[in-house]
Amino acid sequence: MAFERVLGQEKAKQNLQRALEKDELAHAYLFEGAEGLGKKNMALDLASALLCERNKDKPCRICNSCLRISSGNHSGLKIIEEEKVIKVDEIRELIKDIQLKPYEGKKKVYIICDADKINMQGQNALLKTLEEPPQYATIILLTTKRNSLLSTIVSRCQTIRLNLVSLEIIKYYLVNEKKANEEEAQKIAAFSGGNVGKAVKLLEDVAFHERMENVIKICTDLMNVKLIKAIDKISFFEEEKSNIEEILDFMISWYRDLLVYKETENMDLIINIDKKEEIAFGARRIDINKIRDIIFIIQKSKNNLKSNVQFHLNIEVMLLNIQEVLTKW
Numbered sequence: 001m002a003f004e005r006v007l008g009q010e011k012a013k014q015n016l017q018r019a020l021e022k023d024e025l026a027h028a029y030l031f032e033g034a035e036g037l038g039k040k041n042m043a044l045d046l047a048s049a050l051l052c053e054r055n056k057d058k059p060c061r062i063c064n065s066c067l068r069i070s071s072g073n074h075s076g077l078k079i080i081e082e083e084k085v086i087k088v089d090e091i092r093e094l095i096k097d098i099q100l101k102p103y104e105g106k107k108k109v110y111i112i113c114d115a116d117k118i119n120m121q122g123q124n125a126l127l128k129t130l131e132e133p134p135q136y137a138t139i140i141l142l143t144t145k146r147n148s149l150l151s152t153i154v155s156r157c158q159t160i161r162l163n164l165v166s167l168e169i170i171k172y173y174l175v176n177e178k179k180a181n182e183e184e185a186q187k188i189a190a191f192s193g194g195n196v197g198k199a200v201k202l203l204e205d206v207a208f209h210e211r212m213e214n215v216i217k218i219c220t221d222l223m224n225v226k227l228i229k230a231i232d233k234i235s236f237f238e239e240e241k242s243n244i245e246e247i248l249d250f251m252i253s254w255y256r257d258l259l260v261y262k263e264t265e266n267m268d269l270i271i272n273i274d275k276k277e278e279i280a281f282g283a284r285r286i287d288i289n290k291i292r293d294i295i296f297i298i299q300k301s302k303n304n305l306k307s308n309v310q311f312h313l314n315i316e317v318m319l320l321n322i323q324e325v326l327t328k329w
């Protein structure tokens with residue numbers, strides 16, 4: 001089977017594998033899905049399978065062609081990847097290149113990463129080629145934002161959707177491939193929300209645990225309403241401004257754990273598995289409605305991040321509202 005480097009995504013893999021085996025690949029694909037799900041690896045594996053010198057339907061990974069693809073040095077594979085905009089010139093170059101017959105192997109593969117970055121002129125230029133590429137060519141567009149592509153581009157490609165992966169699969173992967181311990185793997189899998197790339201990033205981020213500890217400390221401190229002024233905690237959020245979404249997610253996970261434990265008394269369902277004692281303790285001190293209100297407040301503040309609400313004001317209001325919930329009878 002090709003695509004063993006891509007975690008989960010069984011439906012997409014089967015679809016492509018079957019097409020490879022029957023030699024029924026589409027001329028153009030659109031791999032669509034969130035950052036971190038493996039779109040690029042999947043495209044590279046498809047390219048390797050198509051260009052492999054030994055196998056017809058999967059990369060052998062040891063032939064000259066497979067090795068050159070993994071070192072990014074195969075004349076039959078072109079990858080377009082830009083930080084900001086993919087300009088029409090780059091698309092014109094692709095169109096010119098695609099007309100030249102392959103001289104290495106029988107196929108040519110083009111991968112355009114973040115195809116939504118192709119400007120309008122470029123998208124229009126690409127249309128005709130997408131409709132009728134030479135039969136030796138396969139074009140693979142990758143995108144997280146299908147809506148930024150012309151509908152005529154989308155309709156000329158076969159769409160392959162990549163979905164979030166189950167937390168069990170991610171946990172298994174972190175433990176077995178990344179040598180994480182069980183507790184850590186479970187927590188990170190839960191935080192990743194089913195996104196493998198995010199899970200690996202969190203695992204490798206040494207500051208992750210420290211941030212997490214700080215957030216939990218703030219959440220537990222806030223319960224001491226008589227001693228702590230919520231507003232004093234604002235400096236932490238200012239310092240962590242660049243990680244604010246993650247920080248608010250941590251907070252939500254903390255209150256979610258309190259809620260889950262309060263309702264079920266089952267520690268198997270919680271995310272912050274290394275904080276069982278603190279959760280049991282916290283859950284005894286706060287009632288369910290208050291927890292729900294607090295989660296709602298944090299969620300609202302998280303939504304505000306995307307609008308024009310001023311950062312400082314947004315966090316300040318959140319902290320004051322949380323404190324208000326905690327102090328009311």
Ligand SMILES: [Zn+2]
Pocket residue numbers: 051052053054055059060061062063064065066067
């Ligand atoms: Zn090979």
